[in-house]
Amino acid sequence: xxxxxxxxxxxxxxxxxxxxxxxxxxxxxxxxxxxxxxxxxxxxxxxxxxxxxxxxxxxxxxxxxxxxxxxxxxxxxxxxxxxxxxxxxxxxxxxxxxxxxxxxxxxxxxxxxxxxxxxxxxxxxxxxxxxxxxxxxxxxxxxx
Numbered sequence: 001x002x003x004x005x006x007x008x009x010x011x012x013x014x015x016x017x018x019x020x021x022x023x024x025x026x027x028x029x030x031x032x033x034x035x036x037x038x039x040x041x042x043x044x045x046x047x048x049x050x051x052x053x054x055x056x057x058x059x060x061x062x063x064x065x066x067x068x069x070x071x072x073x074x075x076x077x078x079x080x081x082x083x084x085x086x087x088x089x090x091x092x093x094x095x096x097x098x099x100x101x102x103x104x105x106x107x108x109x110x111x112x113x114x115x116x117x118x119x120x121x122x123x124x125x126x127x128x129x130x131x132x133x134x135x136x137x138x139x140x141x142x143x144x
Contacts, residue, residue: 037108040085044105045120045140047082051091051103052131054078059133065101069093094128104128 054072059065066072069081069090083089084105092104109124119129119138131137
Protein backbone atom coordinates (compact mmCIF):
# COMPACT_ATOMS: atom_id res chain seq x y z
CA UNK A 1 0.00 0.00 0.00
CA UNK A 2 2.84 2.41 0.85
CA UNK A 3 4.47 1.70 -2.53
CA UNK A 4 1.29 2.73 -4.36
CA UNK A 5 1.14 6.05 -2.46
CA UNK A 6 4.80 6.76 -3.15
CA UNK A 7 4.44 5.93 -6.87
CA UNK A 8 1.29 8.11 -7.17
CA UNK A 9 3.03 10.97 -5.35
CA UNK A 10 6.12 10.77 -7.56
CA UNK A 11 3.98 10.55 -10.72
CA UNK A 12 1.93 13.58 -9.60
CA UNK A 13 5.09 15.57 -8.85
CA UNK A 14 6.54 14.69 -12.28
CA UNK A 15 3.34 15.80 -14.02
CA UNK A 16 3.30 19.11 -12.11
CA UNK A 17 7.00 19.73 -12.87
CA UNK A 18 6.35 18.95 -16.55
CA UNK A 19 3.44 21.41 -16.74
CA UNK A 20 5.42 24.18 -15.00
CA UNK A 21 8.43 23.57 -17.28
CA UNK A 22 6.23 23.69 -20.40
CA UNK A 23 4.72 27.00 -19.29
CA UNK A 24 8.14 28.51 -18.56
CA UNK A 25 9.73 27.28 -21.80
CA UNK A 26 6.81 28.09 -24.14
CA UNK A 27 7.30 31.40 -26.01
CA UNK A 28 4.77 34.08 -25.16
CA UNK A 29 1.80 34.11 -27.48
CA UNK A 30 0.48 37.29 -29.03
CA UNK A 31 -2.73 38.38 -27.36
CA UNK A 32 -5.84 37.88 -29.46
CA UNK A 33 -6.74 40.93 -31.51
CA UNK A 34 -9.83 42.85 -30.49
CA UNK A 35 -11.62 42.61 -33.85
CA UNK A 36 -13.83 45.68 -33.35
CA UNK A 37 -10.86 47.84 -32.29
CA UNK A 38 -8.82 46.55 -35.24
CA UNK A 39 -11.73 47.27 -37.60
CA UNK A 40 -12.01 50.86 -36.28
CA UNK A 41 -8.25 51.37 -36.64
CA UNK A 42 -8.36 50.04 -40.21
CA UNK A 43 -11.21 52.46 -40.97
CA UNK A 44 -9.13 55.30 -39.50
CA UNK A 45 -6.24 54.40 -41.81
CA UNK A 46 -8.56 54.28 -44.82
CA UNK A 47 -9.91 57.72 -43.87
CA UNK A 48 -6.39 59.17 -43.56
CA UNK A 49 -5.54 57.73 -47.00
CA UNK A 50 -8.67 59.39 -48.46
CA UNK A 51 -7.73 62.73 -46.87
CA UNK A 52 -4.15 62.42 -48.13
CA UNK A 53 -5.40 61.75 -51.68
CA UNK A 54 -7.72 64.77 -51.47
CA UNK A 55 -4.87 66.97 -50.21
CA UNK A 56 -2.71 65.87 -53.16
CA UNK A 57 -5.52 66.82 -55.59
CA UNK A 58 -6.02 70.15 -53.78
CA UNK A 59 -2.30 70.87 -54.20
CA UNK A 60 -2.44 70.11 -57.93
CA UNK A 61 -5.29 72.61 -58.38
CA UNK A 62 -4.11 75.36 -56.01
CA UNK A 63 -0.31 74.91 -55.75
CA UNK A 64 -0.59 75.21 -51.97
CA UNK A 65 -1.73 73.06 -49.10
CA UNK A 66 -5.16 73.71 -47.63
CA UNK A 67 -5.08 75.61 -44.34
CA UNK A 68 -7.66 73.17 -42.94
CA UNK A 69 -9.22 69.92 -44.11
CA UNK A 70 -12.48 71.86 -44.35
CA UNK A 71 -11.11 73.38 -47.56
CA UNK A 72 -11.21 69.90 -49.14
CA UNK A 73 -15.01 70.00 -49.16
CA UNK A 74 -16.09 71.27 -52.55
CA UNK A 75 -19.84 70.70 -52.28
CA UNK A 76 -19.77 68.56 -55.42
CA UNK A 77 -17.63 65.44 -55.33
CA UNK A 78 -16.59 65.90 -51.69
CA UNK A 79 -19.56 66.98 -49.58
CA UNK A 80 -17.98 66.00 -46.26
CA UNK A 81 -14.74 64.68 -44.85
CA UNK A 82 -14.49 61.32 -43.12
CA UNK A 83 -14.69 61.35 -39.33
CA UNK A 84 -13.36 59.06 -36.62
CA UNK A 85 -15.55 55.91 -36.59
CA UNK A 86 -15.90 55.86 -32.81
CA UNK A 87 -15.92 59.51 -31.75
CA UNK A 88 -17.28 61.18 -34.93
CA UNK A 89 -14.55 63.82 -34.70
CA UNK A 90 -12.41 65.32 -37.45
CA UNK A 91 -8.93 63.94 -37.94
CA UNK A 92 -6.06 66.20 -36.96
CA UNK A 93 -4.27 67.94 -39.85
CA UNK A 94 -1.05 69.93 -39.50
CA UNK A 95 0.86 71.80 -42.20
CA UNK A 96 4.56 71.24 -41.42
CA UNK A 97 6.15 72.83 -44.49
CA UNK A 98 5.38 74.28 -47.90
CA UNK A 99 4.76 70.77 -49.27
CA UNK A 100 4.63 68.74 -46.07
CA UNK A 101 1.80 67.89 -43.72
CA UNK A 102 0.66 65.44 -41.08
CA UNK A 103 -2.57 63.55 -40.62
CA UNK A 104 -3.22 62.23 -37.14
CA UNK A 105 -5.62 59.90 -35.37
CA UNK A 106 -6.03 58.23 -32.01
CA UNK A 107 -5.69 54.49 -32.53
CA UNK A 108 -7.21 51.85 -30.28
CA UNK A 109 -4.28 49.45 -30.46
CA UNK A 110 -0.77 48.94 -31.80
CA UNK A 111 -0.44 47.56 -35.30
CA UNK A 112 -0.47 43.77 -34.77
CA UNK A 113 3.02 42.23 -34.89
CA UNK A 114 1.97 39.72 -37.54
CA UNK A 115 1.32 42.53 -40.02
CA UNK A 116 4.19 43.30 -42.36
CA UNK A 117 6.13 46.49 -41.77
CA UNK A 118 4.26 49.27 -43.50
CA UNK A 119 4.02 53.02 -43.79
CA UNK A 120 0.74 52.62 -41.90
CA UNK A 121 2.18 51.00 -38.74
CA UNK A 122 1.15 52.90 -35.60
CA UNK A 123 1.02 52.63 -31.81
CA UNK A 124 -2.24 52.33 -29.90
CA UNK A 125 -2.36 56.02 -29.08
CA UNK A 126 -2.32 59.43 -30.75
CA UNK A 127 -0.10 59.16 -33.80
CA UNK A 128 0.69 61.40 -36.78
CA UNK A 129 1.74 60.22 -40.24
CA UNK A 130 4.08 62.51 -42.19
CA UNK A 131 3.26 63.17 -45.84
CA UNK A 132 4.69 65.30 -48.63
CA UNK A 133 3.30 66.39 -51.97
CA UNK A 134 4.00 63.86 -54.72
CA UNK A 135 4.47 61.02 -52.24
CA UNK A 136 3.22 57.64 -53.37
CA UNK A 137 1.47 56.22 -50.31
CA UNK A 138 0.92 52.49 -50.27
CA UNK A 139 -2.64 51.22 -49.88
CA UNK A 140 -3.92 50.52 -46.39
CA UNK A 141 -3.24 46.84 -45.56
CA UNK A 142 -6.29 44.60 -45.56
CA UNK A 143 -7.59 43.43 -42.23
CA UNK A 144 -6.61 39.77 -41.85
